[in-house]
Amino acid sequence: xxxxxxxxxxxxxxxxxxxxxxxxxxxxxxxxxxxxxxxxxxxxxxxxxxxxxxxxxxxxxxxxxxxxxxxxxxxxxxxxxxxxxxxxxxxxxxxxxxxxxxxxxxxxxxxxxxxxxxxxxxxxxxxxxxxxxxxxxxxxxxxxxxxxxxxxxxxxxxxxxxxxxxxxxxxxxxxxxxxxxxxxxxxxxxxxxxxxxxxxxxxxxxxxxxxxxxxxxxxxx
Numbered sequence: 001x002x003x004x005x006x007x008x009x010x011x012x013x014x015x016x017x018x019x020x021x022x023x024x025x026x027x028x029x030x031x032x033x034x035x036x037x038x039x040x041x042x043x044x045x046x047x048x049x050x051x052x053x054x055x056x057x058x059x060x061x062x063x064x065x066x067x068x069x070x071x072x073x074x075x076x077x078x079x080x081x082x083x084x085x086x087x088x089x090x091x092x093x094x095x096x097x098x099x100x101x102x103x104x105x106x107x108x109x110x111x112x113x114x115x116x117x118x119x120x121x122x123x124x125x126x127x128x129x130x131x132x133x134x135x136x137x138x139x140x141x142x143x144x145x146x147x148x149x150x151x152x153x154x155x156x157x158x159x160x161x162x163x164x165x166x167x168x169x170x171x172x173x174x175x176x177x178x179x180x181x182x183x184x185x186x187x188x189x190x191x192x193x194x195x196x197x198x199x200x201x202x203x204x205x206x207x208x209x210x211x212x213x214x215x216x217x218x219x220x221x
Contacts, residue, residue, distance in 0.1 A: 001020050001021050001200065001203070002021065002083055002203070003025060003202075004202050004203055006026050006072055008075070013075050016206055016209070020209035020213035021209050023083050023200075024081070026073075026082055026083065027087050028084055028087060028088075030100065034100060036097070038067050038072050039087070081110050081111065082110060083112045083113075084101070085114045085134070086115040086117070086121075089115050089116045094115065094117040094120035095120050098121065101113075101124070108130070113129050113131050118133045130154070131153055132156045133152060133155045133156070133176070135158065136158050144176070145169070151175065151177055152177045153178065154177040154200075155173050155178075156182055157173070157182070158183075159183070159201075162179070170196055179197070180199060180200040182201075183203060183204065185203055185208065187205075187211035190208045
């Protein structure tokens, strides 16, 4: 169970763990000084990099601003893992972020890494990181299903695509690794996806984790 946005304080992180979250997603970008920071602000258009957005919130600035990764990692309770979601996923910047990440001395056993630029993660795989191919659009899902790709650790897919695509989509993806669904903020929908066979769910809401934990306990009993 993956917490979509890592909170900025330890108490909130511990509350998510208490509800069932065991992985914390951290969105990573390169700041102006090439430091890796947590930021949800991405360019609205590649042709207009100074206009950035986080959902429906817009701001001006060519470079992201946020706390450094090391400060965020210190907030997390022991025993949980991090999902490092690489938001610099285009062109040479994607590879610069990966190379910078490799200089931080992170423990691959505690970290997953996801990106829409699957090739940029190959060096991380060689260093022992468990990588997740991220899929946001139907054409990316189609390409992944049709590609003779080597299995990885996981694929993480925008959740409507998993049940609106071709029959057997989840089973076909599981040949490439575990299947994670994002971002699911309805407990009923999370239950439907688990019943359909997904291996994990990303959510913003503790209620989703609590509901899933109760379902796992019920099935185990």
